[in-house]
Amino acid sequence: MPFALSPERERKLEEILGRYPTKMAATLPLLHLCQDQAGYIGPDVIAFVSERLDLSTAHVEGVVTFYTLYNQHPVGRHQVWVCRTLPCALRGAQAVIEHCEKRLGIRCGETTADGKVTLRTAECLASCGTAPMMQVDRDYHENLTRARVDEILSKLLE
Amino acid sequence: MLKHTDYLTRTYAKPEGWTLATYERDLEGYRVARRVLTTMSRQQVVDEAKKANLRGRGGAGFPMGVKWSFMPKTVGPKPHYLVVNADEGEPGTHKDRTLMECNPHACIEGTIIACYGIGAHVGYIYVRDELHLSKARLEDAIVEAREKGYLGGAPFGSPFPIEIYVHSGAGAYICGEETSMLNSIEGRRGEPRMKPPFPANAGVFGCPTTVNNLETIAAVPTAFGMGCEAFSKLSSLHGIGDGGVRLYGLNGHVKRPQIIELAVGPTLNELIYEVGGGVLGDRGISCVIPGGSSTPVLRPDEIVHAPDAKSPLNPWHGKSVFDVPLGVDTMRGVGTMLGTCCVTVIAHGTDPVACMHNLMQFYRHESCGQCTPCREGAAWLERFCRKVLDGKASLTELDTLHDVANGIMGNTICAFGEGTAMPALAFLQKFRREFESHLRGERSGVEAKLAVEPWS
Numbered sequence: 001m002p003f004a005l006s007p008e009r010e011r012k013l014e015e016i017l018g019r020y021p022t023k024m025a026a027t028l029p030l031l032h033l034c035q036d037q038a039g040y041i042g043p044d045v046i047a048f049v050s051e052r053l054d055l056s057t058a059h060v061e062g063v064v065t066f067y068t069l070y071n072q073h074p075v076g077r078h079q080v081w082v083c084r085t086l087p088c089a090l091r092g093a094q095a096v097i098e099h100c101e102k103r104l105g106i107r108c109g110e111t112t113a114d115g116k117v118t119l120r121t122a123e124c125l126a127s128c129g130t131a132p133m134m135q136v137d138r139d140y141h142e143n144l145t146r147a148r149v150d151e152i153l154s155k156l157l158e
Numbered sequence: 159m160l161k162h163t164d165y166l167t168r169t170y171a172k173p174e175g176w177t178l179a180t181y182e183r184d185l186e187g188y189r190v191a192r193r194v195l196t197t198m199s200r201q202q203v204v205d206e207a208k209k210a211n212l213r214g215r216g217g218a219g220f221p222m223g224v225k226w227s228f229m230p231k232t233v234g235p236k237p238h239y240l241v242v243n244a245d246e247g248e249p250g251t252h253k254d255r256t257l258m259e260c261n262p263h264a265c266i267e268g269t270i271i272a273c274y275g276i277g278a279h280v281g282y283i284y285v286r287d288e289l290h291l292s293k294a295r296l297e298d299a300i301v302e303a304r305e306k307g308y309l310g311g312a313p314f315g316s317p318f319p320i321e322i323y324v325h326s327g328a329g330a331y332i333c334g335e336e337t338s339m340l341n342s343i344e345g346r347r348g349e350p351r352m353k354p355p356f357p358a359n360a361g362v363f364g365c366p367t368t369v370n371n372l373e374t375i376a377a378v379p380t381a382f383g384m385g386c387e388a389f390s391k392l393s394s395l396h397g398i399g400d401g402g403v404r405l406y407g408l409n410g411h412v413k414r415p416q417i418i419e420l421a422v423g424p425t426l427n428e429l430i431y432e433v434g435g436g437v438l439g440d441r442g443i444s445c446v447i448p449g450g451s452s453t454p455v456l457r458p459d460e461i462v463h464a465p466d467a468k469s470p471l472n473p474w475h476g477k478s479v480f481d482v483p484l485g486v487d488t489m490r491g492v493g494t495m496l497g498t499c500c501v502t503v504i505a506h507g508t509d510p511v512a513c514m515h516n517l518m519q520f521y522r523h524e525s526c527g528q529c530t531p532c533r534e535g536a537a538w539l540e541r542f543c544r545k546v547l548d549g550k551a552s553l554t555e556l557d558t559l560h561d562v563a564n565g566i567m568g569n570t571i572c573a574f575g576e577g578t579a580m581p582a583l584a585f586l587q588k589f590r591r592e593f594e595s596h597l598r599g600e601r602s603g604v605e606a607k608l609a610v611e612p613w614s
Binding site for chain 1: 237246247248249250251252254255286287288289290291321323325326327328329330331342343344345346347348349363407408409410411415416417447451500502504508513516517519520523524526607608609610611612613614
């Protein structure tokens, strides 16, 4: 079945289109709206976006593959990103990553068998002063301790 | 000497400090924008802005007022745009986020003044997608300001319509590069453009555009509020055209990592020991990254050499680089860059090769891939470091590492190439002994772990 936005997101799109002098400029925001709904950007979404904004599918695919945060494949219900870049690494990010992998029983880049959690490493998330840190879906968790990570992960796996 | 100020950060500790109510009550918010839009001409705004000596807070340190003056004097058939760069993602940089979360109205008020100064009716604030709280706070602030009539068709009753929109990125460090950001707003892959044409002539949607860092913009109401010259004079480096107050960051192996507002001009020693409380476990310092990962590292045993009395660094001749005030030109003088002023402290006992490897992983991941020297070079640098760490590299390969880094410099469309090569070369030159001892297998006993204290 072809992809379609929910009525509420369709209204949001109309508002977004009003912000820019070209339709193409809505590409990134529209892809975010679609991913919010579908979880990832599949061929059906690419067809929808190119149709909706009068763009070639090649253009939309080019954009999707350029930016890290567009999922090109289905992912878990929750996204866990652990920052691995130097300032966090100086504060123990490697240990946080290893601990998450052990607790979830998966490696970075993988999704738990029940489809609940996808674990990935992130490049600098602008929380260097409160390292180590991780992002879970939309929320930042900073100054992580082992106990805090356990608490966060248990909640996700419930 | 440290000079604490709280112009940008006064709302930080207040409950609901991000609301319009707090901003108007405690900071006389929007009073400055009202005065500017109702009593000053565009030209007056630009002339005043130049007196602030407000050096761009995003890393390059270009004077804001001068940048504004590059915009066409009269608005032609093509509209003008303001783009505010809040794509904070340089490793070690964590300052803009605090402004968006804790003082979003200063960002909005600054954007209004800047829009007016450059003749733009629309301003886009480009925020990286991960910063959901920052985006929400900015969007709420925009709604509040619009309800009050500070935005829209006639802000403060002035006949100069202004709209501000938040544009979300999608996870690409390179979009912090200004021309890449313009492509990203237009809905394209975030690949940097050739310059010229410069954004002031042909920016977003092919129209004249000014791109300013978010902290630069957030400081505008403060500067105009007290008078731009008075603002500049707060800085101890006012005399060399580096004015005002700014946010300084501390992270890495320091006891009290934080963001703090200070008058421009503290030294590294003051920041690390007086503000940060010293190094974890009272260790010595191996090196610091002065302002984001693209700025070459400094070692505490580096001595300033400026015997010429005319040199701006002459007052510090013979002293440690850690005793030089942190300014755009002073840091350039000691062979690094001020960057974003967020200092990453690296303690003694940390393997510099492992540090460099970690950063090269970042650059390898974030290179946009347009230019061959950068795309391939960043990957080579990362692989070489890995090989050194594994004890499998040879001495000749260390020289190749130099050649690869040098081959990136100056051969790419944007400054990402230099941002990769400069720190790589600094690590190689300043820690040659550590690289060589890896080659001789002497560092096998040294733990390559970067954390000096166990995570618990």
